[in-house]
Amino acid sequence: GSTIGILGGGQLGRMMAIAALQLGYRVIGYAPEGDNVAADACSDFITAEWDDAAARARFADACDVVTWEFENVPVSTVAALPEGLVACPAKALEVAQDRLSEKAFAADLGGTPAPYAAVTSAESFAAAIAAIGTPGILKTARDGYDGKGQWRVRSALEAGALAFPGVTCIYEGFVTYETEFSVILVRGADGTIKFWDSTANFHEGGMLALSVLPAGALVEAQVAQARALAGKVADALGYVGVLTLEFFATKDGPVFNEMAPRVHNSGHWTIEGAATSQFENHIRAVCGLPLGGTATRFASIEMRNIVGEDGLRAHAMLAEPGEPHLHLYGKAEAREGRKMGHVTRVGHALG
Numbered sequence: 001g002s003t004i005g006i007l008g009g010g011q012l013g014r015m016m017a018i019a020a021l022q023l024g025y026r027v028i029g030y031a032p033e034g035d036n037v038a039a040d041a042c043s044d045f046i047t048a049e050w051d052d053a054a055a056r057a058r059f060a061d062a063c064d065v066v067t068w069e070f071e072n073v074p075v076s077t078v079a080a081l082p083e084g085l086v087a088c089p090a091k092a093l094e095v096a097q098d099r100l101s102e103k104a105f106a107a108d109l110g111g112t113p114a115p116y117a118a119v120t121s122a123e124s125f126a127a128a129i130a131a132i133g134t135p136g137i138l139k140t141a142r143d144g145y146d147g148k149g150q151w152r153v154r155s156a157l158e159a160g161a162l163a164f165p166g167v168t169c170i171y172e173g174f175v176t177y178e179t180e181f182s183v184i185l186v187r188g189a190d191g192t193i194k195f196w197d198s199t200a201n202f203h204e205g206g207m208l209a210l211s212v213l214p215a216g217a218l219v220e221a222q223v224a225q226a227r228a229l230a231g232k233v234a235d236a237l238g239y240v241g242v243l244t245l246e247f248f249a250t251k252d253g254p255v256f257n258e259m260a261p262r263v264h265n266s267g268h269w270t271i272e273g274a275a276t277s278q279f280e281n282h283i284r285a286v287c288g289l290p291l292g293g294t295a296t297r298f299a300s301i302e303m304r305n306i307v308g309e310d311g312l313r314a315h316a317m318l319a320e321p322g323e324p325h326l327h328l329y330g331k332a333e334a335r336e337g338r339k340m341g342h343v344t345r346v347g348h349a350l351g
């Protein structure tokens with residue numbers, strides 16, 4: 001087929017669509033009303049609610065294959081699309097949309113999450129604090145991203161002052177780690193898996209700020225174990241496309257944090273920095289094409305997010321030394337804490 005449908009309209013879809021265009025595909029996007037910056041790179045963009053059956057039928061008719069760039073597309077929307085149209089089983093969304101289910105899924109396959117408990121009432125919150133202790137983090141089980149829907153709990157006193165938020169949550173013990181890292185893989189429809197190098201990821205206010213390679217000795221020592229888990233997760237889901245697992249590198253080994261059934265912010269460096277980018281390999285996987293190599297092309301790489309008002313002045317960065325590679329997402333409004341773009345800087349070329 002030659003038309004790819006993308007569910008979701010954010011910057012991940014935009015960069016996915018750019019990669020698809022380069023390979024000669026047409027792209028049709030679908031998302032509810034919003035700042036759908038993927039639309040600029042799409043031949044057609046359907047703006048409709050996820051449960052709009054007529055719009056969904058129009059989308060399905062126009063597409064040869066469907067993928068997503070957003071992990072919170074309702075499972076019911078994906079399930080309602082014609083059999084065989086969606087490249088990856090909806091089970092991946094189902095598992096990853098809920099922090100409790102993704103942690104249980106990873107633990108079943110041998111992964112180690114932080115100690116955690118479900119919080120569904122004031123009583124179960126108190127029980128979770130008693131069982132796991134403080135410090136910890138209370139997170140909504142669903143819909144959180146960029147650190148939103150999270151409450152740090154430093155002490156039992158603080159826990160006592162924090163009301164149950166009224167939606168299902170997870171309480172996690174606070175992990176003492178040296179570095180955060182992510183495993184990003186692509187899995188083809190034939191089950192072939194390739195991994196990109198793992199960056200060290202640095203967050204500010206719960207949001208990714210910076211990803212760097214090399215990631216350091218501790219991460220390098222733990223990547224094999226983290227990859228083994230990520231590969232098992234991908235196989236168990238029958239996954240097709242790019243899948244990301246986030247980890248904490250601790251002195252006791254890699255602790256699984258969460259998974260994203262999609263291309264990932266910490267993989268943006270692959271556009272310039274790897275033999276094939278995460279976006280291109282995602283498109284290759286969903287289209288059944290041979291996957292490209294994932295080798296890192298430079299001795300050092302850093303990818304920095306451009307957030308909020310900085311996005312309005314970002315072109316000025318091009319005057320800086322070191323050949324910064326600038327990517328802006330075309331967002332109409334520079335709200336505080338909003339990802340507006342990113343910049344990648346690379347060191348000297350390898351081999």
Ligand code: ATP
Pocket residue numbers: 114137144145146147148172173174175176180203206207208246257258
């Ligand atoms: P994303 O934007 O990556 O989807 P998110 O909102 O889903 O983020 P998490 O990744 O769970 O949230 O948490 C955001 C950040 O908060 C983590 O990258 C980490 O820096 C910190 N964090 C989360 N959980 C823990 C924990 N249990 N112990 C220590 N730090 C944590």
Ligand code: MG
Pocket residue numbers: 144145146258
């Ligand atoms: Mg998340």
Ligand code: MG
Pocket residue numbers: 246257258
């Ligand atoms: Mg995260």
